[in-house]
Amino acid sequence: MSKEAIPYKIYLSESEIPKEWYNLNAVMKTKHEPFLNPGTLKPCTKEELSQVFCDECVEQELDRTHLHIEIPEEIRNFYKMYRPSPLVRAYCLEKALGTPAKIYYKFEGNNTSGSHKLNSAVAQAYYAKKQGLKSITTETGAGQWGTALSMAAAYFGLDLTVYMVKVSSEQKPQRREVMRTYGAKVIASPSDTTEAGRKILKEFPGTGGSLGCAISEAVEKAVTTDSCRYVLGSVLDHVVLHQSVIGQECKAAMEKYGIEPDMIIGCCGGGSNFGGLIAPFMGDKIAGKNNIDFVGVEPASCPSLTRGKYAYDFCDSAKITPLAKMYTLGCGFMPAPNHAGGLRYHGMSPIVSALYNQGYMRAVAVEQTKVFEAAEQFARIEGILPAPESSHAIRVAMDEALKCKETGEAKTILFGLTGTGYFDMSAYKQYNDGTMTDQIPTDADLERGFASLPDIPQNR
Numbered sequence: 001m002s003k004e005a006i007p008y009k010i011y012l013s014e015s016e017i018p019k020e021w022y023n024l025n026a027v028m029k030t031k032h033e034p035f036l037n038p039g040t041l042k043p044c045t046k047e048e049l050s051q052v053f054c055d056e057c058v059e060q061e062l063d064r065t066h067l068h069i070e071i072p073e074e075i076r077n078f079y080k081m082y083r084p085s086p087l088v089r090a091y092c093l094e095k096a097l098g099t100p101a102k103i104y105y106k107f108e109g110n111n112t113s114g115s116h117k118l119n120s121a122v123a124q125a126y127y128a129k130k131q132g133l134k135s136i137t138t139e140t141g142a143g144q145w146g147t148a149l150s151m152a153a154a155y156f157g158l159d160l161t162v163y164m165v166k167v168s169s170e171q172k173p174q175r176r177e178v179m180r181t182y183g184a185k186v187i188a189s190p191s192d193t194t195e196a197g198r199k200i201l202k203e204f205p206g207t208g209g210s211l212g213c214a215i216s217e218a219v220e221k222a223v224t225t226d227s228c229r230y231v232l233g234s235v236l237d238h239v240v241l242h243q244s245v246i247g248q249e250c251k252a253a254m255e256k257y258g259i260e261p262d263m264i265i266g267c268c269g270g271g272s273n274f275g276g277l278i279a280p281f282m283g284d285k286i287a288g289k290n291n292i293d294f295v296g297v298e299p300a301s302c303p304s305l306t307r308g309k310y311a312y313d314f315c316d317s318a319k320i321t322p323l324a325k326m327y328t329l330g331c332g333f334m335p336a337p338n339h340a341g342g343l344r345y346h347g348m349s350p351i352v353s354a355l356y357n358q359g360y361m362r363a364v365a366v367e368q369t370k371v372f373e374a375a376e377q378f379a380r381i382e383g384i385l386p387a388p389e390s391s392h393a394i395r396v397a398m399d400e401a402l403k404c405k406e407t408g409e410a411k412t413i414l415f416g417l418t419g420t421g422y423f424d425m426s427a428y429k430q431y432n433d434g435t436m437t438d439q440i441p442t443d444a445d446l447e448r449g450f451a452s453l454p455d456i457p458q459n460r
């Protein structure tokens with residue numbers, strides 16, 4: 001098909017919203033190692049996980065056989081309010097860069113939460129409701145996840161408590177108000193409402209908190225409250241599963257126009273948006289049907305894939321969650337304060353970690369100022385004010401398109417534009433004022449983080 005035939009925006013119709021999620025765990029030839037109970041060092045049982053998470057999410061978490069998992073109608077109906085999301089051909093960006101590359105992005109910022117996180121929030125809230133639970137808890141860093149879950153909890157009539165990393169709640173009071181408007185109770189973390197919070201406050205008075213710490217508080221609250229479960233916005237396999245709606249829509253939209261990506265780029269915080277974006281394409285790669293270059297992009301300030309260890313680690317800093325085998329900087333790693341809010345997590349999705357370890361994808365770490373340069377250029381050319389997290393993918397997509405300009409290759413590049421940056425204007429202000437710096441951990445900083453890895457036989 002000729003170039004002109006491809007519109008700026010490729011929309012699917014409502015009836016083309018996927019009816020099933022795509023389970024990467026079912027196609028992986030070598031499955032990732034199971035969660036371990038940190039006490040017994042035995043694989044976590046369904047019963048153990050069900051004390052923390054909703055039953056149906058645990059089923060999905062442990063499902064390594066069903067490639068397609070049905071999306072219940074109630075969830076699809078919610079999806080219809082803001083999906084399908086557009087797949088955009090970045091004609092203007094291509095022109096501005098003078099590249100022969102063809103650039104596409106899947107835009108997930110078209111909902112009030114401003115990011116892809118709503119895709120899993122609505123699923124998890126639905127399953128909590130279906131199980132008859134009264135309330136759910138979670139943590140939020142940059143605030144997109146807390147907002148998404150507030151929307152989903154309000155829709156299904158669940159009470160929600162959000163532990164918000166203290167620095168974020170101070171930097172982004174408007175985010176907090178959005179969550180409260182949807183009915184969520186927002187607590188700055190570390191707080192004195194949990195054992196884990198009190199302990200961290202005592203050890204690090206005045207700390208601005210971290211995602212790992214907020215997770216500890218939310219998990220503790222869930223397991224000590226009746227009819228309550230904890231809900232996580234990334235990292236876990238069932239979250240990657242829910243996010244596969246992104247990749248499946250992408251694939252369907254591309255197939256309509258006979259577009260075959262050479263490269264798929266996504267930012268990696270906990271890995272769920274990237275895992276979801278690549279899911280069906282990666283399934284085909286594993287089956288030998290394509291040779292797409294998959295690139296995960298992370299901040300140089302929190303480089304779990306590019307500089308981390310592939311080891312068993314806790315998912316939180318208070319060491320109360322199960323152990324996951326993943327690329328990690330150590331659950332005690334405290335990233336320097338920066339603006340990659342949603343990417344500041346010490347670990348990485350076990351699925352993405354395994355794909356990386358098995359050589360199915362590569363990873364790149366980029367510096368903050370370079371990311372904001374790309375964000376500014378993108379905003380001016382493509383019109384969308386991107387989230388700092390998403391801008392990591394923009395940076396690498398632009399770099400790859402510029403390489404094509406040198407080599408004359410007309411590669412087809414797809415990247416995930418996970419969200420908008422309206423709540424990140426203090427970061428943009430620093431960039432505009434010229435006061436933004438790049439904080440890259442030294443090897444000694446990393447060693448301190450690695451020292452917090454559990455000293456268990458599996459890690460020796």
Ligand SMILES: *Cc1c(COP(=O)(O)O)cnc(C)c1O
Pocket residue numbers: 114115116117142144145233234235267268269270271272273274342343387389390418419420
């Ligand atoms: C949370 C978030 C991310 C990181 O997502 P993961 O799935 O955890 O990697 C990226 N972009 C935006 C806009 C986010 O809100």
